[in-house]
Amino acid sequence: MCSIIGYKGSDHASSVLIEGLKKMEYRGYDSVGIATIKSGKLLTRKGVGKVAEVNKSLRLDELPGKLGIGHTRWATHGGIVDHNAHPHLACNSTIAVVHNGIIENYDELKEELNRSGHKFKSETDSEVIAHLLEEYFEITRDIRLSMIFTCKRLVGSFAFVAVFNSSTLCGARYDEPLIVGVGNDDYFLSSDILGFLNHTDKAIFLDNRDIVVINDSDISFFNFDGDKISRKITQVAWELGDADKGKYSHYTLKEIHEQQQTIVKSLEQDKKNLENFCNVIAEAKNIFITGSGTSYHSALLAKQILSKSKIHVETIMSSEFQYSSDMLDENSVLLAISQSGETADVMESVKAAKDMGAKVLSIVNIPTSSLARLSDSYLEVNCGPEIGVAATKSFTSQIALLYYVADIIGRKSNGIIDSKEILTKSVSEVLELDSQIERVANQIKDSKDVYILGRSFHYPVSLEGALKIKELSYIHAEGMAAGELKHGPLALIDNNSIVIVIHPNDSTYSDTLSNIHTIKSRGAKIVGISNKRNDVYDYQIIIPTISEFLYPLIEVIPLQLLAYYLSICNNANPDYPRNLAKSVTVK
Ligand code: M6R
Numbered sequence: 001m002c003s004i005i006g007y008k009g010s011d012h013a014s015s016v017l018i019e020g021l022k023k024m025e026y027r028g029y030d031s032v033g034i035a036t037i038k039s040g041k042l043l044t045r046k047g048v049g050k051v052a053e054v055n056k057s058l059r060l061d062e063l064p065g066k067l068g069i070g071h072t073r074w075a076t077h078g079g080i081v082d083h084n085a086h087p088h089l090a091c092n093s094t095i096a097v098v099h100n101g102i103i104e105n106y107d108e109l110k111e112e113l114n115r116s117g118h119k120f121k122s123e124t125d126s127e128v129i130a131h132l133l134e135e136y137f138e139i140t141r142d143i144r145l146s147m148i149f150t151c152k153r154l155v156g157s158f159a160f161v162a163v164f165n166s167s168t169l170c171g172a173r174y175d176e177p178l179i180v181g182v183g184n185d186d187y188f189l190s191s192d193i194l195g196f197l198n199h200t201d202k203a204i205f206l207d208n209r210d211i212v213v214i215n216d217s218d219i220s221f222f223n224f225d226g227d228k229i230s231r232k233i234t235q236v237a238w239e240l241g242d243a244d245k246g247k248y249s250h251y252t253l254k255e256i257h258e259q260q261q262t263i264v265k266s267l268e269q270d271k272k273n274l275e276n277f278c279n280v281i282a283e284a285k286n287i288f289i290t291g292s293g294t295s296y297h298s299a300l301l302a303k304q305i306l307s308k309s310k311i312h313v314e315t316i317m318s319s320e321f322q323y324s325s326d327m328l329d330e331n332s333v334l335l336a337i338s339q340s341g342e343t344a345d346v347m348e349s350v351k352a353a354k355d356m357g358a359k360v361l362s363i364v365n366i367p368t369s370s371l372a373r374l375s376d377s378y379l380e381v382n383c384g385p386e387i388g389v390a391a392t393k394s395f396t397s398q399i400a401l402l403y404y405v406a407d408i409i410g411r412k413s414n415g416i417i418d419s420k421e422i423l424t425k426s427v428s429e430v431l432e433l434d435s436q437i438e439r440v441a442n443q444i445k446d447s448k449d450v451y452i453l454g455r456s457f458h459y460p461v462s463l464e465g466a467l468k469i470k471e472l473s474y475i476h477a478e479g480m481a482a483g484e485l486k487h488g489p490l491a492l493i494d495n496n497s498i499v500i501v502i503h504p505n506d507s508t509y510s511d512t513l514s515n516i517h518t519i520k521s522r523g524a525k526i527v528g529i530s531n532k533r534n535d536v537y538d539y540q541i542i543i544p545t546i547s548e549f550l551y552p553l554i555e556v557i558p559l560q561l562l563a564y565y566l567s568i569c570n571n572a573n574p575d576y577p578r579n580l581a582k583s584v585t586v587k
Pocket of ligand 1: 292293294295337338339340341342343346389390391392467468471581582583584
């Protein structure tokens with residue numbers, strides 16, 4: 001999604017802004033732009049494309065000045081064209097704005113501003129912010145008041161940063177993240193700490209309805225009602241910024257391989273915090289789990305994992321939560337799972353649950369995220385920055401941690417903690433299949449449709465595998481419960497079909513084997529992921545034997561690798577799949 005960066009200090013602003021935008025590229029975008037202030041003059045350049053490309057053709061980093069704002073846009077309102085890229089300028093070119101989120105009442109505001117003589121140059125919802133600021137500044141001649149009046153008029157979700165040619169940098173947030181970086185003699189405003197972590201590890205996390213105004217003499221904070229407020233500086237971990245590809249050609253491949261360490265790392269929890277977290281679940285009358293995309297697949301697995309500890313939970317996809325939130329009350333607990341902790345659908349669910357009086361727990365990768373801060377209690381999966389748009393290591397970390405939670409609640413000995421060594425060894429063995437899986441990808445790369453089957457625990461993994469193949473390789477893929485095949489999807493199977501079967505030798509083995517025979521007799525090619533060789537498979541991916549309940553942790557890895565290599569075979573960029581963003585902050 002869009003990334004925002006603002007800078008005021010002693011350095012050459014445009015270089016700092018470009019560097020920050022590059023660090024946030026993983027969030028996904030289609031256009032880029034920056035604006036700086038030099039000697040009271042506002043200068044701006046913007047265009048469609050990647051930061052490096054646009055910078056090469058327009059030399060964004062040559063704009064002079066020590067104050068500026070930058071943006072990468074992920075289009076929602078208005079096409080992907082240069083004039084819709086941010087920053088957007090007010091009519092008299094003294095104010096420029098970059099925005100992340102959606103202004104729901106922009107049509108109405110635009111009409112009103114048009115009537116007052118404002119001229120719009122883009123089709124975006126964001127541009128109204130620049131004109132509103134200008135309108136209120138003309139009336140009040142006061143930047144703080146202009147910010148307050150503008151924020152009060154906006155309906156929707158937003159984080160925006162504005163520069164005024166009087167040398168002031170301001171920002172405001174409502175339901176979208178905005179973080180202040182505090183350097184020695186400079187300030188940053190960014191959607192993500194990665195935007196400034198090369199310069200400072202001191203951050204101020206703005207709350208909803210916060211406004212920050214930074215001028216030559218000081219930094220001050222207000223709420224939308226105009227009350228002065230104070231905000232604490234937090235020291236963030238430098239390691240969060242430590243994201244590079246190492247020896248791998250893509251972040252996605254690196255992150256898949258990192259699972260050898262990250263799965264067990266997610267089990268390193270503060271005992272007390274973990275116990276408190278588990279107690280809340282154990283004492284709840286009704287438990288709901290929510291998440292989006294991959295994190296929703298973790299929720300589906302959590303349901304099965306917890307049921308083994310005799311805990312019944314309901315799962316609700318976050319984007320569907322608003323239609324079911326009536327089921328929650330003050331005796332309910334909502335467990336929200338999210339890598340980023342910023343997903344709009346998840347945040348909406350959490351707010352709805354809070355409104356119903358429910359307690360909110362979360363499992364996140366970013367402890368400073370909006371979700372963690374809104375939760376009554378949270379656990380961190382601790383898998384380090386996940387830059388690839390496809391969730392890989394965060395998925396296995398989430399489920400490993402969920403096994404641990406289930407073991408504690410169910411007072412189970414011989415649980416995942418006792419399997420740490422065998423787990424690490426098994427993950428490493430699966431990762432050694434890398435080149436074999438690359439060969440399988442080459443064999444099936446021209447398929448139009450791929451089906452993935454699994455029963456029990458393997459069913460959510462089949463959904464996750466299909467999601468990975470769709471988003472990375474753009475091949476249509478469908479995950480399904482193997483037993484459901486005969487209830488309809490079998491009609492699709494013919495000798496062009498590729499069917500991947502998650503088929504370890506466990507309690508699901510013989511039923512799934514019957515399904516395989518049914519498919520095979522219709523001419524489909526079978527890719528078997530199993531710990532047991534079987535001639536029924538056309539391609540065998542042999543994984544190690546492990547305790548039955550832990551298979552999801554290792555069997556998803558061949559599917560992630562397969563999706564990665566299918567993406568390479570099909571000339572897609574696995575790190576930045578088309579149309580997708582890492583942090584989905586719109587509903
Ligand atoms: O940050 P979150 O876990 O809340 O993100 C949720 C989904 O947007 C995310 O898992 C998405 O489905 C992934 N790109 C899938 O690989």
